[in-house]
Amino acid sequence: MAQRGQSDAAGRPPRAPAENAAEITTPMPAIGGNGMPAPGLRDRARAIPEAAVARLAVYLRVLSGMREQAVASVSSEELSAAAGVNSAKLRKDLSYIGSYGTRGVGYEVEVLIDQIERVLGLTREQSVAVVGIGNLGHALANYGGFPGRGFPVTALFDVDPDLMGVPVGGIPVDHIDDIPAVCAAREVTIGVIATPPAAAQAVCDRLVQAGVECILNFAPVVLQVPETVEVRKVDLAVELQILSFHVARRADHAPADDATPAPRVDGVAAPRGVVVRR
Amino acid sequence: MAQRGQSDAAGRPPRAPAENAAEITTPMPAIGGNGMPAPGLRDRARAIPEAAVARLAVYLRVLSGMREQAVASVSSEELSAAAGVNSAKLRKDLSYIGSYGTRGVGYEVEVLIDQIERVLGLTREQSVAVVGIGNLGHALANYGGFPGRGFPVTALFDVDPDLMGVPVGGIPVDHIDDIPAVCAAREVTIGVIATPPAAAQAVCDRLVQAGVECILNFAPVVLQVPETVEVRKVDLAVELQILSFHVARRADHAPADDATPAPRVDGVAAPRGVVVRR
DNA sequence: GCGACTTTGTGCCTACGTTCACAAGCGGCT
């Protein structure tokens, strides 16, 4: 067979490549025909689509903002508008976590927040370890409380001897060789990789060794991990390239075609009053 | 009661909310009888699924690595393994951009790189402006050349008077009020928002005013933009929450149920050779 | 207490993305 297979990417048999769009819902062998219409409470968050989970996180943020402004209840129409999705999708997303709305009225902000937090596992804190204390690592370490509470950064790692022990955002930096020990001690559940690409896989391996099963990877590398580990990647270059693709598409698409509703020529692409509202 | 999200959420009629998973293929008004009898055949070549575009960017990076190691040709099997996808998907993705492989042999690395760059619009440089020079902004400004060349950061903005004129990563910081002028002068095509959430929408508005049609948003806010503008968002909190969801699912899923094939404690991550082959 | 109105929750249908499987095409071997 092909000459592939020796030592490279495939050299690690027990691992599976990690893609961002990994399966989230357990394979779920197509249940014996959806014959279980009983939307009982018993049927846990069994099959929430990944895309829905991502949106739930957005809803949660919007809801938190509403709570701060003392909004007590909200309709799917309002919430969906604020979250940038259509209302049917929002209702379906919410239906995945249960029925907490009141027909004819809407949803109670407080209740919805609690339920989304429950489903997202935010009721118990998740310790985060950041590896690679460069520019990005610094930014992440200081990000601190995120949108309120939730993900305390409890460990920082780097290889630079000069950084050892130096506190960043209140946490002293440890050497990456200590990842297993420190992560275990601090019960880290989520590892964030912000190292240069060359070091990413090695760091990832150490995190996995330490028992970390969820990794957020900022390094532009495709990590190889055991299939029990969940990896999400945030890839700057990819994001920019996707945008670049759109620019390109626009460039050799719009000019010839009149379809564009607004004059795109370098002028104000904005219809009136795009100015800051506030 | 349902006091609606007054000022903030619902106040901007002429805008469309931007979601990450935006439509990439032309909107295609398919539904609603409309006056367009032709379903669309000519628009053919331009229908690359967004997901495929994201993967193409990954392939490009992998291919660049291969070129550096003097690999001249590669099969779909090898490339897909290195990119973490299955080979059929890879071939289909490549087929969207044309037929550049040789049956029985594989793809020429050089050719593939050129073609992907062409499709992603990387042949012409895209000027990037970064707004919000905090920790993250610094990191972005210094990120510089990304995976080789491609996206020169040519403008930086902030509101902090102390930063005005201070060079970060070689570029002096300007005031956000100058966004329209500076962006126009430097032909910025991509704007990156790395400001605190409260400032994000205002900054976004200014970028749009300046004619920027592609925005990468790091602020945890749902931006409202005209539909001609493409927004992608990178949301740390959402990513962490998605991972948290996985942790939670695992916690009340695995213990009771078997599911876990391997003992998770101290997995064998086999930290051997992280190296990739030549 | 009852009807009308409002908004949720969801079944169904469409579209999209992924995977499979195989014919077509190409190079190498004999």
Place this chain on the structure above:
DNA sequence: AGCCGCTTGTGAACGTAGGCACAAAGTCGC
């Protein structure tokens, strides 16, 4: 030269996600 085996490119099957539209269910007004 002609056959053989390998790998691409893609049509079709499959599964998932999105959106519409409506019945269910609750509130408010009278």
